[in-house]
Amino acid sequence: MKMTAIAGAAALAFAMASATVGFAEEAKKTLPNGTDITPANMENGRWYTEDGIPTYKLEEDGTIDFATFSGYRRYSAECHVCHGPDGEGSTYAPALKESVLRMDYYDYQEIVASGKQEVNTASNMVMPAFGTNRNVWCYVDDIYIYLLARGMNDLPRGRPAKRGDKTDEFTAQETSCMEG
Numbered sequence: 137m138k139m140t141a142i143a144g145a146a147a148l149a150f151a152m153a154s155a156t157v158g159f160a161e162e163a164k165k166t167l168p169n170g171t172d173i174t175p176a177n178m179e180n181g182r183w184y185t186e187d188g189i190p191t192y193k194l195e196e197d198g199t200i201d202f203a204t205f206s207g208y209r210r211y212s213a214e215c216h217v218c219h220g221p222d223g224e225g226s227t228y229a230p231a232l233k234e235s236v237l238r239m240d241y242y243d244y245q246e247i248v249a250s251g252k253q254e255v256n257t258a259s260n261m262v263m264p265a266f267g268t269n270r271n272v273w274c275y276v277d278d279i280y281i282y283l284l285a286r287g288m289n290d291l292p293r294g295r296p297a298k299r300g301d302k303t304d305e306f307t308a309q310e311t312s313c314m315e316g
């Protein structure tokens with residue numbers, strides 16, 4: 137009798153521990169280079185990792201967060217002309233959906249802010265500086281997470297079909313950036 141009771145208690149404790157572990161380990165997401173891009177918290181309508189790096193959030197039913205959708209729109213308006221549709225690249229400029237997998241967030245930001253020019257090629261490729269262009273700079277994180285989602289194959293090509301709602305916090309942040 138005593139043995140059974142102990143075994144039962146142990147089984148219950150084990151079941152509870154497994155449930156806890158299962159919850160904590162839900163949906164960890166890492167880049168091929170090992171960087172953790174799991175969304176941990178939302179601020180001003182945008183998702184961030186535990187390290188405070190912008191990231192996207194994909195729901196199980198395929199809904200993508202609003203900021204990533206915003207990134208799709210801004211990419212299509214400002215970057216597509218040189219970098220090709222959907223982050224796929226062109227004969228002129230690199231595939232950014234690949235670039236963001238190897239380049240870290242701060243390097244990405246630096247290039248978008250200050251531009252980049254390959255000086256030792258005959259092709260004369262120029263990446264313009266966008267640091268003072270609010271239509272880009274206010275959405276630089278949105279474009280980044282959109283490209284991450286494309287690179288990780290979490291978003292198909294084209295306009296995202298299902299997106300989350302635009303929050304009041306997102307709108308407030310957008311207004312202060314565009315008018316500030």
Ligand code: HEC
Nearest residue numbers: 214215218228229230235244247252253254261262263272
């Ligand atoms: C006028 C054309 C043009 C536009 C518009 C443009 N880019 Fe670029 N971009 C380039 C070229 C060309 C390069 C390659 C430059 C080099 O390697 O020196 C580049 C390189 C980059 C890189 C570095 C990629 C790597 O793998 O090293 C990033 C990041 C980038 N662009 C982001 C953006 C974003 C984000 C936008 C839209 C806001 C944008 N670009 C719009 C032409 C453009």
